[in-house]
Every structure is written in structure tokens, then in C-alpha cells.
Amino acid sequence: MSVFAKASASRSVRAVVTGVAMVGVSALLLTGCSSNAAEPAESEAPAASGDAQAITAGDRDLTLKIGTILPQSGALAFLGPPEEAGVALAVKDINDAKLGLTVEAIFRDSGDTTTDTATGSVTDLLSQDVSAIIGAASSGVSKTVIDQITGAGVVQFSPANTSADFTKYADKDLYWRTAPSDLLQGEVLGTQIADDGNSTLGLIVLNDSYGTGLAESTTTAFEAAGGEVVATSLFNEGDSNFAAQISEVTAANPDAIALITFDQAKVITPALVGSGYPGGNLYFVDGNLADYSKDFDAGIITGAKGTLPGLDVGTLGDFTDRLKEIDPTLTDYSYAAESYDAVMLVALAAYAANDVSGEAISKYLRQVSGGTGDGKEVTDFTAGAEALAAGDQVNYDGFSGPVTFDENGDPTEATIGVYEYIEDNTFKRIN
Structure with a gap:
């Protein structure tokens, strides 16, 4: 299946799960x-x-x-x-x-x-x-x-x-x-996290227009689906130590944690798992959805999910x-x-x-x-x-x-x- 969205010039948008159901994305979100x-x-x-x-x-x-x-x-x-x-x-x-x-x-x-x-x-x-x-x-x-x-x-x-x-x-x-726009990616990510049965969510977020914008739209979608964002912790580009952010978010004991970052996920992910948080409960985004086969021990994020705009290149001949x-x-x-x-x-x-x-x-x-x-x-x-x-x-x-x-x-x-x-x-x- 693919999640597909089409917006008219008036900025109204709909997201469609092909052949299964329709998921609405409000015009208010997009504007x-x-x-x-x-x-x-x-x-x-x-x-x-x-x-x-x-x-x-x-x-x-x-x-x-x-x-x-x-x-x-x-x-x-x-x-x-x-x-x-x-x-x-x-x-x-x-x-x-x-x-x-x-x-x-x-x-x-x-x-x-x-x-x-x-x-x-x-x-x-x-x-x-x-x-x-x-x-x-x-x-x-x-x-x-x-x-x-x-x-x-x-x-x-x-x-x-x-x-x-x-x-x-x-x-x-x-x-x-x-x-x-990340208003659409956030809609899909937040809805997916809720659909997976998570009631509470923590976010570790890059403090720039990409990170805070995507975090906001993810939060809106997750809470619209009945969930609660219990912690959001920001960091700045160039930071190399994320112990404070990890402590702040894990202290809230969320069912899931979304990492809205770039390659800082290479440091944050093993540190989170090392602190005892289940790697399979993590969610990634386009800025960090990457091949970590050479970065992490095998299996530490098995079952973790993430979103990425675009078609699956494996289907493109x-x-x-x-x-x-x-x-x-x-x-x-x-x-x-x-x-x-x-x-x-x-x-x-x-x-x-x-x-x-x-x-x-x-x-x-x-x-x-x-x-x-x-x-x-x-x-x-x-x-x-x-x-x-x-x-x-x-x-x-x-x-x-x-x-x-x-x-x-x-x-x-x-x-x-x-x-x-x-x-x-x-x-x-x-x-």
C-alpha cells in the first residue's frame, strides 16, 4: 500500500491509503x-x-x-x-x-x-x-x-x-x-504512531524550522488520533551530547519516541537503547531514515518505523x-x-x-x-x-x-x- 495525498490550488488536501481507507488532512494544517x-x-x-x-x-x-x-x-x-x-x-x-x-x-x-x-x-x-x-x-x-x-x-x-x-x-x-511540506509527513507519522497502539509519545527534536515544524504537525496528528505527547525536548545543530534530552523524554515513560533529527540519530539511538528504552518503539523521519547496518549492533532497532516522502525506488523499474x-x-x-x-x-x-x-x-x-x-x-x-x-x-x-x-x-x-x-x-x- 502507499499513502498518497493530493492538494488543490486552494490548499485543501486529502491523504488516501490506496484501496483501504481515506485519511483526512485538513486545509487548516496546510495553511x-x-x-x-x-x-x-x-x-x-x-x-x-x-x-x-x-x-x-x-x-x-x-x-x-x-x-x-x-x-x-x-x-x-x-x-x-x-x-x-x-x-x-x-x-x-x-x-x-x-x-x-x-x-x-x-x-x-x-x-x-x-x-x-x-x-x-x-x-x-x-x-x-x-x-x-x-x-x-x-x-x-x-x-x-x-x-x-x-x-x-x-x-x-x-x-x-x-x-x-x-x-x-x-x-x-x-x-x-x-x-x-512536512505538514503532510507529520500527519502520516503521527497517525501511524497512534495506529500502532501507542497512547503516549515523546519527541527529541532538532531546533530549526524543519524539526520544530515537523514536530508540531506530528503532535497535532497524534493528539487528533487520541494520543498525548508527554515530552518534547529540543537540541541545536552542532550539539554532540544528548543525555539531557534522553533523560527528559524517558522520564515521561512514553509508549513511543519519535526522533526528528538529522544524523544525530546515530548518537541518540544507541544511547536511548542503552538506557533501557526499547529500540522497536522508536520512530524515524526523512532526515534520519537511513541504513544503520554499519552503525548499530544488529537488531537494536528491529521493528522501529519511519516515514519518507516519495515512491519506493524498488518499484521504479x-x-x-x-x-x-x-x-x-x-x-x-x-x-x-x-x-x-x-x-x-x-x-x-x-x-x-x-x-x-x-x-x-x-x-x-x-x-x-x-x-x-x-x-x-x-x-x-x-x-x-x-x-x-x-x-x-x-x-x-x-x-x-x-x-x-x-x-x-x-x-x-x-x-x-x-x-x-x-x-x-x-x-x-x-x-
């Missing part, structure tokens, strides 16, 4: 939840909304230069390889099509919020006249560079940002993402095999499909506009996703470019699913998978 972070400014009426613009038929002769700020170091470094492989595979597929658009990609590190790596990388990329930057993975990192990128008239397109704060950010319609041709060392595929689709959508928007400037790309991104109305459904660059060259509208559906942007640059359709850890500390999709 009204806030984190401890400062409220972002609302943008003016988006230029991306409205009817589709006409496509000029004819051949193209375009060179599109893109950059990436994906985590080669820092707390999300485990996400860097699959994301960069997704970008590289998309670039290869576009260039192999030989249909009048050539993509040049420049890969740079985003680091995390304990460093200023992302700012230096963005400065370098802007100096090389990129039209779009793919990244960052971390919502906190993106917040440090979004004004720098969009202020330069360049598209910022994240495959993994999930903070709800970006939905109404004043980004000149230049910020887009293929990952859904040869996509995984093709990613491994790009990077034979891959063992994790989180956000690889979202990264691939980000590049594809940017390329198709440039093709539709017959213009590689960031502003032109942004004007066509919603359109090529199918967000402004009907278009020919396409699932690869070749089909999309051929249709656009014929003057037809297109609706790109990719490996991450039907993206279909709303007027805020958010995907209106998303899948949140539920995974469970097995004896060797790897995880398998169960829902």
Missing part, C-alpha cells in the same frame, strides 16, 4: 501551522498562476547551466550521493536525447547550518552564471541562501526541503520543490540500476527521484520558454508540471521536448510521482512511505 522559526513574508500574487502560456513550435538550440548545493558534508551527508546521482542521471538523459537542449551541471557542497559552506557555494555558482540551483536538502540551509539565489534572478529548486515556511515565502516565484551506474557505491536512494525530476522540470520549462534565464524558466515550471491545466502526459525528456517542439502543452509525471505544482511552487500530489527496520538495521517499506 496555518507554524514552527518556532520567524514567519516568512507572504509573496505578491504569483506570476506562476493562471492559464498556460502558448508554446512556440520549432527546434531549440539552448545550453542550460545549472548548479547544485547538495550535502557532500554535514548532518545530511548521507543524502548527498543519491541526490547528486539523480541530478547526474537526469543531465545524462537530457543530453543523450540530442533535442536541442544541452545541460551543464556544476556540483557544489551545501554543508549544514553549522557552517557557511552553502553561501560560498552559491556565490561560486552565481559567478558562473547558472540559471538554476538544485538544493539545498536541508530546509535550514535553504533559508540561509534563498534570498541570495532568488535575488539574483536564479531558480532555486530543492528536491528535499519540507519546511512549511517556504509555501508563502517571498521568493519572486523562483523557489520550487519536488518534496511535499531500472531507475535504481541506472543510478548505480552513475554511482556504484549507492546504498540509499532517498530523494534521488525528486532530484532527477527537479532537473527534468527545469529543463522542460527552459525548452517550453525557449529561454534559459531563471525568470523565463520560473514562468513555465508550473505549466510543464501540469499545474495550469491539461497537457500531454509525458514521463521522460524526449517525449516532453518533442511535444513542446510541436507547440503542444505537456504535463510531466516523473519518478517521484505526478508533481503538479500549485501557485506557491509546492507539489500538490505526494506519496509518504512508511518503513520498518529489520534485524540488520536496514529498512523495508511496509505502507
